[in-house]
Amino acid sequence: MLTGINMLCFSASYAIALGLEVYGLWSQARLRRMALLAWSFAGLVAHTWYLGRRVAETSSAPLATHQDWYILAAWALAIIYLAAKFYYRKSSMGLFLLPAVLGLIGASTFASTVPLATFQAPRVWGLIHGLFLMFGTVAVLLGFLAGLMYLVQSYRLKHMIGRSEGLRLPSLEWLERVNSRSLGAATFFVGGGFFTGILSRLASSGGQPGTRNGVPWTDPVVLTLGGMLAWLVAAEVFRLVYPAARQGRKIAYLTVAAFVFLLFALVAMTRDDSLHMVPATETATKTSAEVSL
Amino acid sequence: MNLRMIGCTHQSTGLDVRQQLAFDPAQTIAALETWQSRFSKAEFVLLSTCNRVELYAAGNGHPTSPDSEQLIDTMLDFHQIPRQKVEGQLLTLADSEVVRHLYRVTASLESMVVGEPQILSQVKQAYQSAQDAGSAGPLLHGLFQSALHTAKRVSSETGLHKHRVSIPSVAIAELASGVFETFDDKHVLVLGAGEMADETLRYLSDAGKPHIHVVNRSLEHGQQLAEKWNGEYHRWDELWEQLAQADLAISTTAATEPLVTAASFAELVAPHRYQRPLFVLDLSVPRDFEPEVGKALGVYLYSLDDLDRACQRNRSARAAELPAAEIIVAQEAENFAVEVNRRATAPVISGLRAGLERPKKAELERLFNKLPDLDEQSRQEIQQFADRLMNKMLHPPLESLRDASQNGTHHGLLEAVRRLFRLED
Numbered sequence: 001m002l003t004g005i006n007m008l009c010f011s012a013s014y015a016i017a018l019g020l021e022v023y024g025l026w027s028q029a030r031l032r033r034m035a036l037l038a039w040s041f042a043g044l045v046a047h048t049w050y051l052g053r054r055v056a057e058t059s060s061a062p063l064a065t066h067q068d069w070y071i072l073a074a075w076a077l078a079i080i081y082l083a084a085k086f087y088y089r090k091s092s093m094g095l096f097l098l099p100a101v102l103g104l105i106g107a108s109t110f111a112s113t114v115p116l117a118t119f120q121a122p123r124v125w126g127l128i129h130g131l132f133l134m135f136g137t138v139a140v141l142l143g144f145l146a147g148l149m150y151l152v153q154s155y156r157l158k159h160m161i162g163r164s165e166g167l168r169l170p171s172l173e174w175l176e177r178v179n180s181r182s183l184g185a186a187t188f189f190v191g192g193g194f195f196t197g198i199l200s201r202l203a204s205s206g207g208q209p210g211t212r213n214g215v216p217w218t219d220p221v222v223l224t225l226g227g228m229l230a231w232l233v234a235a236e237v238f239r240l241v242y243p244a245a246r247q248g249r250k251i252a253y254l255t256v257a258a259f260v261f262l263l264f265a266l267v268a269m270t271r272d273d274s275l276h277m278v279p280a281t282e283t284a285t286k287t288s289a290e291v292s293l
Numbered sequence: 294m295n296l297r298m299i300g301c302t303h304q305s306t307g308l309d310v311r312q313q314l315a316f317d318p319a320q321t322i323a324a325l326e327t328w329q330s331r332f333s334k335a336e337f338v339l340l341s342t343c344n345r346v347e348l349y350a351a352g353n354g355h356p357t358s359p360d361s362e363q364l365i366d367t368m369l370d371f372h373q374i375p376r377q378k379v380e381g382q383l384l385t386l387a388d389s390e391v392v393r394h395l396y397r398v399t400a401s402l403e404s405m406v407v408g409e410p411q412i413l414s415q416v417k418q419a420y421q422s423a424q425d426a427g428s429a430g431p432l433l434h435g436l437f438q439s440a441l442h443t444a445k446r447v448s449s450e451t452g453l454h455k456h457r458v459s460i461p462s463v464a465i466a467e468l469a470s471g472v473f474e475t476f477d478d479k480h481v482l483v484l485g486a487g488e489m490a491d492e493t494l495r496y497l498s499d500a501g502k503p504h505i506h507v508v509n510r511s512l513e514h515g516q517q518l519a520e521k522w523n524g525e526y527h528r529w530d531e532l533w534e535q536l537a538q539a540d541l542a543i544s545t546t547a548a549t550e551p552l553v554t555a556a557s558f559a560e561l562v563a564p565h566r567y568q569r570p571l572f573v574l575d576l577s578v579p580r581d582f583e584p585e586v587g588k589a590l591g592v593y594l595y596s597l598d599d600l601d602r603a604c605q606r607n608r609s610a611r612a613a614e615l616p617a618a619e620i621i622v623a624q625e626a627e628n629f630a631v632e633v634n635r636r637a638t639a640p641v642i643s644g645l646r647a648g649l650e651r652p653k654k655a656e657l658e659r660l661f662n663k664l665p666d667l668d669e670q671s672r673q674e675i676q677q678f679a680d681r682l683m684n685k686m687l688h689p690p691l692e693s694l695r696d697a698s699q700n701g702t703h704h705g706l707l708e709a710v711r712r713l714f715r716l717e718d
Contacts, residue, residue, distance in 0.1 A: 157593050173474040
């Protein structure tokens with residue numbers, strides 16, 4: 001029965017959980033909270049099962065294709081959502097986190113299912129590169145969502161809207177902490193992803209930039225990712241040297257801006273990624289070799 | 294049921310009389326022991342809070358059980374208060390009224406601020422004191438246990454306790470906790486030493502372990518407040534420096550002009566804060582902080598009017614929950630009455646059974662002696678026949694007794710059964 005689990009199963013579970021989060025703006029009934037947890041957990045179990053089956057079917061999964069990459073990022077964010085739900089039982093964080101989870105799953109349907117090129121580099125480099133960028137994406141998303149929640153919560157407090165009314169968000173202090181840590185983590189992971197990508201590219205080209213496998217600095221994916229990294233590093237330096245950027249709205253604005261860079265990088269990766277694709281000639285050669293064997 | 298309650302509440306009695314009738318914990322134990330020795334067959338629980346002094350008594354129908362007048366005299370004797378001083382000011386209740394009243398008190402429906410949570414722990418404490426003094430018996434044990442259960446149901450099944458209604462509780466629980474994750478190690482600045490500041494500090498200290506700093510023009514009052522909350526007193530001229538360091542400021546001075554203007558805040562405080570969040574409770578009338586200060590980045594400023602509006606909203610929300618709470622109280626009071634009545638009929642039912650069991654056994658023994666050749670199977674058949682006959686004969690009167698006990702009309706029937714079957718003997 002479990003072999004029938006597809007993306008629709010866990011997307012539907014998360015969507016129902018999101019519906020229950022919206023309903024929570026009017027009702028804080030215990031039954032609703034239990035149903036919300038049950039649907040979220042069911043979604044995560046189905047999601048995990050789906051990824052596990054991908055690993056069993058494809059040796060290079062769960063980062064074998066762009067689609068896998070998006071689904072893995074959504075899975076990491078769903079785990080963070082459930083963990084946060086246990087920490088802040090009555091909060092409405094799902095109104096922010098679940099759309100991001102569903103957004104990543106939705107984006108995966110537009111992403112390529114063609115296997116990613118390995119550049120003849122050791123598989124472990126590709127895996128580290130993919131994981132770093134996946135965690136970087138999750139960290140930027142988390143920082144962005146915490147930043148949004150911070151701005152909403154700050155507005156509500158300025159306008160005397162109490163915590164017991166409708167939308168329940170964590171304290172500004174907690175959101176600021178999550179925001180700040182997300183920014184640090186995003187800088188580390190995106191930096192790690194960017195440099196492991198360059199290293200694996202150089203390793204596969206034997207260090208000769210002119211070869212096909214050299215680093216194509218003008219590629220849209222490299223450009224947008226480099227831009228995001230530059231912004232994250234600048235934001236982190238700004239945060240460390242300028243005290244006002246460590247607290248309050250400024251840290252929220254920094255992470256919101258990082259999200260804009262992330263969007264560009266993701267769009268570039270989904271639409272124009274020739275960098276990670278296996279060239280057609282290579283695929284053809286490989287196919288004919290397989291036939292002759 | 295034979296329950297009695299005498300006492301005074303904030304609704305019927307003035308503060309002066311309530312203060313005279315109040316019992317501290319040591320007096321409560323002493324009084325319960327005194328009354329217990331005087332009325333050895335009765336049970337007592339004494340509830341004494343700022344808003345009520347209530348003596349609950351149960352007598353189990355014993356002739357020596359005290360009536361309401363005796364209970365009033367007993368309470369007044371303890372404090373040596375003449376009766377004419379409280380004439381017409383004491384409340385006396387009996388039986389089902391007592392049950393309903395205690396349920397309403399415990400569920401905080403009779404409180405001055407409906408839904409306040411302290412009364413539940415006060416009722417628990419009163420019951421515990423009675424247990425310690427050995428004055429609570431089976432009837433009051435059942436009554437108080439069920440009152441606590443009722444309060445729990447009201448709390449979990451209605452939204453009565455969800456909405457805070459006092460200004461400090463709204464300020465801390467609904468607003469300050471929206472800014473701060475914890476109050477531990479927070480720099481709390483108190484401007485002035487008013488009562489409201491004291492009450493707010495009590496809520497803050499319940500919520501965490503903040504560092505309290507008091508800035509006050511009067512050295513004596515400022516130091517008193519600082520000492521009470523293990524805080525630090527600062528001279529008035531340190532106001533700006535303290536405000537620059539504060540996470541939370543509570544202002545309760547009697548100043549006639551704003552102490553902190555938008556201009557002075559922007560010039561003397563904001564540059565040192567780097568937009569770090571500052572939560573300000575301006576509980577002064579007129580205001581100590583100009584409203585424009587609240588427009589500064591990172592400043593969350595609330596005046597007494599703002600907080601009062603929030604409290605008013607919460608009071609209305611609580612009022613909407615009252616009917617649901619009353620239904621729970623009514624249900625539980627009915628359940629308690631049925632349970633008490635069932636317990637009252639239980640000795641008669643068991644007595645009736647025992648009274649018929651004895652002659653049945655004697656008759657069977659006589660029969661088996663007369664018929665010694667009966668085999669085992671025949672003996673068992675005869676035994677079962679006798680059992681069935683007795684059960685069938687007892688069934689209608691026992692059903693009637695049970696029905697009557699459910700309706701509370703069992704007293705006459707019980708008496709008739711006792712006399713008919715000579716159960717006293």
